[in-house]
Amino acid sequence: MTDRDYVLGTHDEEIARLGLQHRVWRTPAIECWQKAGVGRGQKVIDVGAGPGFATMDLAQIVGPDGEVFAAERSNRFLAIATKACTERGFTNVRFCNMDLMNESLGVTGFDAAWCRWVACFVSSPATLVQRIADALRPGGVAMFHEYSDYRTFRFTPRRPALESFADEVMASWRAAGGEPNIGLDLPVLLPAAGLRVRHVRHHIFAVTRQDAMWQWPTSFIGINLDRLRELGRVSAGWVSEVRQAFQDAEADERTVFTTPLVLEVIAERQ
């Protein structure tokens, strides 16, 4: 793992997976932005933007008079995001390569900040939240989608090997300094940073093999098994067992997958 990498990696398969993940979780994201009042002409930060999938949706929403400031640690993700924005003709996106544990966002007076699945990977979520608060104008909004109970990740009929996979995913994030269930801490961290919580809700889905969202566990499990092996955390035998359990789940018409529980929070800078 390089210093600009994150626990899930920055390789091509992870970029494609993040694209798929954005497509399946896009509707709740857009609804959150609407609820928070993100609109034309606004200045919005995409915190830990990854390869820029949400960035481009935000750029479209704020339009040419608005601006999206996309902050991201991985050079590789930023290169992909910059190319995609250029190809799609977005001139209202500013990219910044930064490690938010080492430096502040370096902008102020923004109307909104979007932070999805980033707080769970950083060593100090309190620092991250403070940096987001500092970049907003009074009345500006911080919007989060973070896990608050990762272990709602389950298959019915029960598949113990897939449950041990979810446990291992959580352990690998913790070993890299993150906390999968960081959503639980947000209602405490936000007021401490001067952000008043205005709205909370959960997102959780029960998914069958026919649903479009089924692609999400399919890609996540496939790619992360390789990643856990690459990190040297698991044995080849364990990986085969988990792959077999997922194949069994896919072959079983009774299968229902429950997604990890995501907490949505919208908070306003005082």
Ligand SMILES: C[S@@+](CC[C@H](N)C(=O)[O-])C[C@H]1O[C@@H](n2cnc3c(N)ncnc32)[C@H](O)[C@@H]1O
């Ligand atoms: C699961 S990805 C989510 C990407 C994007 N927010 C999304 O929803 O598609 C987590 C992202 O957080 C970034 N990240 C993790 N730690 C970071 C840090 N300290 N500073 C900046 N970005 C960071 C990673 O590089 C990665 O792009």
